[in-house]
Amino acid sequence: MEKIYSNYQEQTEFKKVCPKTINFLLSFSKALYDVKYKDLEFETFLN
Amino acid sequence: MELQIEDSELVRDYISGDEKALEILINRHNQRITSFIYSKVLDRDITEDIFQDTFIKVIKTLKRGRYSEEGKFLPWVMRISHNLIIDHFRKNKRMPMFEGNDDFNIFSVIGDDKLNAEKQLIKDQIDTDLRELIEELPDDQKEVLLMRIYKDMSFKEISENTGVSINTALGRMRYALINLRKIIEKNNIVLTN
Known part of the structure; x- marks a missing residue:
């Protein structure tokens, strides 16, 4: 039985994304601004 | 006992401009979301891509003020990643990805006529x-x-x-x-x- 279930072990492993991806998301969040003008909405990126 | 700030409070802080709140949210749910995506796609790089796309959607929705705290934060994020996983498989079905290995490389069979x-x-x-x-x-x-x-x-x-x-x-x-x-x-x- 153990052998059969071992095929799916990798599928159930706990994983985490690499710090690079997290850093990208945090930088993306800091750079993204939502500008509203009258009824319009713009996404802008500030470096 | 460690005091843990609720997700809903962190979301409110983030919407108010506290970028640190997003970092806490990502790190708190990193393992859960990544493992969920990986269990479906079974590819490390695709997992990273889908995780990234998920949070890009999360960030955009929160910044636009379109998030409503009807349910909980994590189930909402999981639903986004679930939809992106489906999109990934749909796209792959339309345009199957072929990966070569050490034994066989598709470019040894097909190639352009031009010399390098x-x-x-x-x-x-x-x-x-x-x-x-x-x-x-x-x-x-x-x-x-x-x-x-x-x-x-x-x-x-x-x-x-x-x-x-x-x-x-x-x-x-x-x-x-x-x-x-x-x-x-x-x-x-x-x-x-």
């Missing part, structure tokens, strides 16, 4: 060397060979143009090739691409 820069340089060099070797041939042989190879003329056309019989043209071509080989051998020239 290095091979083109070698070919040009060989062409130039060959033209120089042809110059060494007697004029009558050189004339037939140039007409046949470079002008793509038939032996009938060559005989009409040079005023000799077809057999003579054939003989000159034969001797031209024999003599070319002799020159190549004598000078130890290697003409290969």
Whole structure:
């Protein structure tokens, strides 16, 4: 039985994304601004 | 006992401009979301991509103020990643991804006809060397060979143009090739691409 279930072990492993991806998301969040003008909405990126 | 700030409070803080709140949210749910995505796609790189796309959607929705705290933060994020996983499989079905391995590479079977820069340089060099070797041939042989190879003329056309019989043209071509080989051998020239 153990052998059969071992095929799916990798599928159930706990994983985490690499710090690079997290850093990208945090930088993306800091750079993204939502500008509203009258009824319009713009996404802008500030470096 | 460690005091843990609720997700809903962190979301409120983030919407108010506290970027640190997002970092806490990502780190708190990193393992759960990543494991969920990986269990479906079974590919490390695709998992990273889907995780990234999920949070890009999360960030955009929160910044636009379109998030409503009806349910909980994590189930909402999981739903986004679930939809992106479905999108990934749909896209893959339309355009299946092929990955080569050590035993088989698709580019060894298909490829464009163009030579790469290095091979083109070698070919040009060989062409130039060959033209120089042809110059060494007697004029009558050189004339037939140039007409046949470079002008793509038939032996009938060559005989009409040079005023000799077809057999003579054939003989000159034969001797031209024999003599070319002799020159190549004598000078130890290697003409290969």
